[in-house]
Amino acid sequence: MTEKADTEPRGDLCIRTLAMPADTNANGDIFGGWLLSQMDVGGGVFASKAAKSRTVTVAIEAMNFRKAVYVGDLVSVYANLVRVGRTSLTVHLEAWALRRGEEHPFLVTDGNFTYVSIDEHGRPQAVRSTDPSIAT
Numbered sequence: 001m002t003e004k005a006d007t008e009p010r011g012d013l014c015i016r017t018l019a020m021p022a023d024t025n026a027n028g029d030i031f032g033g034w035l036l037s038q039m040d041v042g043g044g045v046f047a048s049k050a051a052k053s054r055t056v057t058v059a060i061e062a063m064n065f066r067k068a069v070y071v072g073d074l075v076s077v078y079a080n081l082v083r084v085g086r087t088s089l090t091v092h093l094e095a096w097a098l099r100r101g102e103e104h105p106f107l108v109t110d111g112n113f114t115y116v117s118i119d120e121h122g123r124p125q126a127v128r129s130t131d132p133s134i135a136t
């Protein structure tokens, strides 16, 4: 895995939460699945706002777990739109942790999450947005 040189989060802040004891794995560290679910929730909020519709997660790619997260870390998820298809959007998500007593957050995970815009029956529908960067 290549080390990312980023020193600052990129994108829109979409969720911020505190890692709690209930989120730990058998080793007492924060469970990767918990982190992934925070990213999915944040990315879903971002994708629904961008598509102006309900969305569902269809794929997660290029997921990197770069650093461990511990109880008490403040976890923030940032989103960037990287691709818009006919019915789907791909969002690059980064999770950053701020440790108690420290000044600077650090990148803990990142990945590309693809969401599909769906209608009231759960069927894919064309992305419709007033955002000019999302041409359909």
Ligand SMILES: CC(=O)SCCNC(=O)CCNC(=O)[C@H](O)C(C)(C)COP(=O)(O)OP(=O)(O)OC[C@H]1O[C@@H](n2cnc3c(N)ncnc32)[C@H](O)[C@@H]1OP(=O)(O)O
Pocket: 040, 041, 044, 055, 056, 057, 058, 059, 084, 085, 086, 087, 088, 089, 114, 116, 118, 122, 123, 124
């Ligand atoms: C936060 C949460 O959402 S939790 C819920 C977890 N997710 C779910 O329950 C979703 C379950 N899956 C589904 O309901 C269906 O598979 C749907 C609605 C996502 C897609 O339905 P399908 O009939 O497969 O649709 P279809 O084949 O037309 O694909 C729709 C879009 O998804 C894209 N897609 C499908 N599979 C993938 C994949 N593995 N990777 C990337 N994109 C994909 C297609 O390319 C298409 O995008 P485009 O229109 O922009 O070109």
